[in-house]
Structures are given as C-alpha cells and as structure tokens.
Amino acid sequence: MSFSPLAYADSLRIGAIDFVSPDEIKVLLDIEAPDGVALNTGTPRPFPRINGYVLIPSDEGHLVAQVEWITIERSQYPKRKGMQDFGLVDLPYPLRKMSLNPLGVLAYESKDVYRFRRGVESYPTVGDSVLLPTQNQLHAIVESGENRHVLIGTSPLAANAEVKIDPDRLFGRHLAILGNTGSGKSCSVAGLIRWSMDEARKARGGADPNARFIVLDPNGEYANTFSDMSKVRVFAVEPSEGVEQLQIPLWFWNSAEWSAFTQASAKTQRPTLVQALRSVRDGVFGATVTPSHEMRRYLRTLVSILQLERNAGSPWGRFPQPKGFFEKLKKWREGLAVQDSFSGAEKASLSAVRDELTSLVNARSSQYPTYEFTLGEVDNLLSLIQSAHSIFGGSDTDILPIDADVPRSFTGDQLLRSVEATAELLGVSEYVETMQMRIRTLLSDSRMKIVSGTTQNLTLDDWLCNYIGNNNASNGSVTVIDLSLVPAEVVHIITAVIARMTLEALQRYRKLQHGKTLPTVLVMEEAHTFIKRYHDDAENQNSAAICCQVFEKIAREGRKFGLGLVLSSQRPSELSPTVLSQCNSYLLHRISNDRDQELVHKLVPDNLRGLLRDLPSLPSRHAILLGWASELPVLVQMNALPEHHRPKSNDPDFWDVWSGKNSQGEQVERNVDWKVVTDDWQQISAIEPKNATDQSEE
Secondary structure (H helix, E strand, O other), X not given: OOOOHHHHHHHOEEEEEEEEEOOEEEEEEOOOOOOOEEOOXXXXXXXXXXOOEEEEEOOOEEEEEEEEEEEEEEEOOOOXXXXXXXXXXXXXXXXXXXXXXXXXXXXXXXXXXXXXXXXXXXXXXXXXXXXXXXXXXXXXHHHOOOOOOEEEEEEHHHOOEEEEEOHHHHHHOOEEEEOOXXXXXXXXXXXXXXXXXXXXXXXXXXXXXXXXXXXXXXOOOOOOOOOOOOOXXXXXXXXXXXXXXXXXXXXXXXXXXXXXXXXXXXXXXXXXXXXXXXXXXXOOOOOOOOHHHHXXXXXXXXXXXXXXXXXXXXXXXOOOHHHHHHHHHHHHHHOOXXXXXXXXXXXXXXXXXXXXXXXXXXXXXXXXXXXXXXXXXXXXXXXXXXXXXXXXXXXXHHHOOOOOOOOOOOOHHHHHHHHHHHHHHHOOHHHOHXXXXXXXXHHHOHHHHHHHOOOOOOOHHHHHHHHOOOHHHOOOOEEEXXXXXXXXXXXXXXXXXXXXXXXXXXXXXXXXOOOOOOOEEEEEOOHHHHOEOOOOOOOOOOHHHHHHHHHHHHHHHHHHHOEEEEEEXXXXXXXXXXXXXXXOEEEEOOOOOHHHHHHHHHHOOHHHHHHHOXXXXXXXXXXXXXXXXXXXXXXXXXXXXXXXXXXXXOOOOHHHHHHOEOOOOOEOOOOOOHHHHHHHHOOOOOXXXXXXXXXXXX
8 A cells, every 4th residue: 555645744743843943843733643663654763762864844945953851741632633622621642842953954856865965954843743753764864965984973863874084174163072981982083094095095096106105103002003004003111922113203392392301491402502503403513514614604603693782782782791792702712723624715704803802801901891882883893794704605694593393403412512612601500500401301311212303314204204194105194103111201292203204295296286285184192281271471382282283283284284183182171272173073982071062062953962961871882973074963872893893992891801801601710920010110121030948038
C-alpha cells in the first residue's frame, strides 16, 4: 500500500508551531505524536529526543531545527487533530511542548536528493506543521558540504549518518579539541591525523601523501602511535631504537627567547645581549677570521655603539653620563692595536682614530676636568671611525648591525665571550654578571646541553628537512617531538623555538614561491601549559609568556602561510583568549568544570548553546563538532582506534596491579628497582650490584 505525497507528509507530522522568534521556535506536539519511538519514518527512531532534528516546510524545502527542551503543559481540554465538536467535555490532558533552535535550510534538489546550508532567510508562522525527517533527509543534514574527504565518525542523533570533514576547513583555520582527562581527546588527535593520511594515500593511489604533521608531545604519549605508518620521525631527549636525538641548538634562539631565559633587565642587560648576539652571529668572535676582518667588525661595532650614544645624548647629558662615555673611549682605544698584516692605508686610518681618541681623553684628564663633549667632537670621531671601517673593507650597509635574530651558527662559549666583550665596550661589565651566570648555567648543565648544546654537523636546512619534512615529504608525513624529558627551565623556550622556526620557514617558503604555501599542521598537546594566558608586561617577559606569544602569532597569521594549528587541552579556561578566539572549529569532548563550560558557551552563538548542555554527560569517544569545519553542530561518535594505534594516555590500572591480574585473567606485575631509576635520574653509570653477602647485615 502506497501513500500519496500529501498523505505521506501528513504521516510525518508531529505538531504545530505556536511561538516564533529569531532564536527559538515553540511547538505544541500532537496527541498522536510518538512518545518514545517513531515508526512512521521507515525505520524505528527515538522521538522525542533532545538535540534531535525536525523539519518545518518552507518555500525552499524545509527549515531544519534542533530540539532544545521538551516539557508538559496541563490543558483543560485535549486538542485533537480533527476534533470538531467542542461541546464535549473531557478530562484534563497533558500537552507536550518542545523548543527548537533554527539551524538552516534543507533545500530540495531532485528526487530524494537534498542539500543543507546554514542560515535562515525566512521564518515559519504560527500554525505551521512540524515534521519528522526521513532517513534520507537526516543523512543529507549531517552529510552535506563540499570536499568532505575524511570520515571521522557517525552521528547518533541522525540515524548514524557518516560525519566527514573537509581537511582545508578543519586544519586551515585552526582546531581546538577540548575535554576532560579520559574523554578521548588524545585518541581524537591521533585519529584525525591517521584517518586524514589514510584518505590522502588512497587519493594518491597508494603513494605516501605530501603532508606534514608536527606533534608537540609533552607527555610522551605519541612515540609509538604512528609506528606502523611509513617513515614517521620521532625525536626525544633520550634516543633509542626508532627515536632520534632531539636537537634545538642555541643559535636557533632569537633575542626575545634569550632575554626571557636569562631574565635580562630592560635597561642594561637586554641591549648588551642583543648587541652581543648581533656580533656573534656575524662571526666577530669566531676563530677563523683574519685580523683585518676582525678589525673591520670591531670598527663596525664602534660605529653602532657611538651612533646609539650620540642619539641618546650621553656625551653631553647629565652627570654621570658624560663620564661614562669618557670611560668607554678609553676602552675603545685599547682595542685599536695595529697588526703587521694591515696595509699602509689601514694602519694610517687606525692611527687617525687613536690620535683623536687620545686627544679627547687627554683634554679631560686634568685635575678638575669637565667631561661634557660637544656635538662637533662626537661627529668628528664618528666620521673618522666610519672612514677607517670603509678602508678595512666595510660598506655603508655594513654599518647597520646584522639582525640579532638571524639563525647563524655560533657556540655557547662564543656567545659568552661576545657578551663579556660587548659589556666592556659599553662600559657595563658590572651590570651583566647575573646574566652571564645564567648563560654559564645553561652551558654547564648536562641536561640542557643534550638538547641545546653545540651540534657540529647540524645545518639549518638539515633541521628543517628532519623536523618539518623533506621535498614531497619523502622522509615521512608525521613528526613526533617528545618533550617529556626536556628540563623544565627550557621546555617553554624549546617549544617556542620549534613553533617559531616552523612559522618563519613557511613564511620564507611562501615568499620565494610567489604566494604558494606548503600546508603544515602543528599539533600542541596539553596546550593549557604552553599557551597559557599571561599578564602583558612588556619589560619582563618570562619564557612561558614568550611561548604563548609565538602561538598567538601562529593563530593570527599562520593560515596565510599554510600553517594550521591543532590545540588539545583539558582546561580551556586557562588558554590564551587570543589563540582560542582564532580557532574556527571545535571538537568538544566531555567538560565538567563550570569555568570551562562557561568559556565554551561563549565561543558559540546563543541559539546553539542547547547542544552544549550535553557536554558534562558525554560518554567517551563522543564529541560535538562545531564551527567552520561542520555545516552545523553535530554530535559525533568518533571512529574507534585499535589499541596499538592509541596514544599511551590510559588511566592507571590500580585494581589490576593490586589484584595481580587483569580482566582477562592475565598476570599483572610491577617489579621495582629504584636503583635503576635513581641512576638514570642522577645520570650515574649503572654500577654492578654488590654480592648478596656484602648487602647482608653483619
């Protein structure tokens, strides 16, 4: 028996509208409407159901709405469809009502073909019918959208319709995966990477995809997660089979990162450090330069410092600034020693500078000197030094110091000598002792030296090939950087350097490729630790603030250079508001904390907050996908990952250890040898255990 189209539509009716507003529609359910399971859609389906979908006929097809709440309203008379005789008196009857959030329009394209799009152009009116969607319509609501290549799960609220995503939307505009511990965040991160790579491999006919994922892993969970994928690169502090040595050389660090690590003061230490970095990056203190080359760099440094002093007015400023400038001139004169290898013109230019310095010093060496200098004296000295710099082979562009942040190789000892020499030239040696001590600590700490020590054969292009990926990702599409054993003193700096170097490399790639980008995804686990909101103190930035600022820059600018950001965090309320606001897609697992829930509610439009009320009760593997990556907010049951594909983030197995066996009846043992642990902790070579007779008590 077949129904006419009108009769079939009437059989799907569940009620009528009795209230309409832009963000809420109230519906009075018919008495005959299903009260537990709907059978009139072709397949049994739970109805009414919170956050389920219903349809309202419109000019373009159907308005799609989501159920926010259901209630019962007591009525004196029942309102039955087709009831004509109102003279009948009936017993009081409960009427069911529900509230709907309008989401968008399900447009009819052809027979059983529909397309969903967000936004409502026209609203229904009071009395319009409300219908249950059919199986095809439910699937069209959830499965609509272009370029949906990657299957991530199914929707329990839409007859298990497939939930697929467009990688351009998901990764191109940043994704935040938020939820409590144990809610499935790490599995979602691993799954999104794995499922995306699987589909890309299928699209390339089985060849490895030209993709780049960089996973920053603070807990060491992902070391073996992608081991079955070809050519996965894993870096850690302690290398082992399949795990390479993590190397982030000191010369990668920029001036802001050095200042944060050394806690350099803004007035004296930071300018000295920046000038020292400029010098050491240009090889002033290297061992391979000729005496003439070294003198040229020395003269260039004098020109830079003299220009700074002149612009600051120190030679004629208040006491004791002129006397300090006078002491610097005496120091400068000591460094202008003539070498036999210099040419006649070079020797003559140095002699002219020395004579002028001697004249200025002698004029202020009487018993009661006046230390102030005139502008003419300073300009004349500057002209002589610039002339000598030119004779030694320097150019006008050379006078401007090299950028202190250019990643040119140097050693820690060279930087330390550069700081000492620069402090002497600036006359501030006594003010930089604490900064020098912190640099010495870094150079002498064996734990830090492992990661950031001198790496003789590591070049910048080698590092980029290993950590971001080679041409066509021939050395693998996934890089896992295990930060679990990086010393706490430098872990934020190391993380900031990796993220910044990745961004700057992609910026230069885009510049050289005339606007073409190299799509790369940076995944930050435990994001609340590294992208934590901070107090904006411009003068004293600690390493945590520097790290957060790098990710804020990536969040703001990364999309233009092909760098996508994926954040995973259990405490969204502690994340930087700047980074969180730049995420256009959200995958929300179970969230119980009130502050975190409140923050998440602020991220979505008012009319979608009903769906977020599910957050505290979501089971594991369930999440709400919303934002740019999804045509509409949808509850997703994420695809299951096999045990060997999951990150090592399982809950501690207390009972199995206590009872000595697991749920499968297998023996569970946890033997402890604290000597092995302490030897590793104290970095002591393993010592052969003593004989049992030696260990026994006398």
